[in-house]
Amino acid sequence: MERSFSTQGWIAVLGVPALFISAFIIGASPKLMDLPLYAVRSFLHLDCPGCGLTRSIALLTHGQFRHSIDLNPMGIVIAVYFVHSFFKSAAGLVAGKELKPLLQQKTRDFILFVFIFALIAQWLFKLYFLLFTFNF
Numbered sequence: 773m774e775r776s777f778s779t780q781g782w783i784a785v786l787g788v789p790a791l792f793i794s795a796f797i798i799g800a801s802p803k804l805m806d807l808p809l810y811a812v813r814s815f816l817h818l819d820c821p822g823c824g825l826t827r828s829i830a831l832l833t834h835g836q837f838r839h840s841i842d843l844n845p846m847g848i849v850i851a852v853y854f855v856h857s858f859f860k861s862a863a864g865l866v867a868g869k870e871l872k873p874l875l876q877q878k879t880r881d882f883i884l885f886v887f888i889f890a891l892i893a894q895w896l897f898k899l900y901f902l903l904f905t906f907n908f
Contacts, residue, residue: 781870784861788854796833821895825850846891
């Protein structure tokens, strides 16, 4: 019997470790941590909702949890999701088939909505303190 495995599964199995290895390398080099990778910040001089995610995950791979949260608290949530995707896809690869999702589509959509809401809420919170709490 021929084993089938989706492209998405292969991306998770190969891509997630590559992502964390890249984040580890970025976190190990101070020069790479200072690269301006953010178009919104370059043009508007304000953080976007995703600002700090790369550096947050990079610091997470070095065990610097507090600094990771300071940069972007959603970095930990995204890292946990990536690790979950990796293990689920690896288990599917070993089993030789796609594993059924743990949650129904409506529940996954709700979780995605909550995640997006949390991402925007923490961004607005960060902007508020950035813009309105300066001591002149």
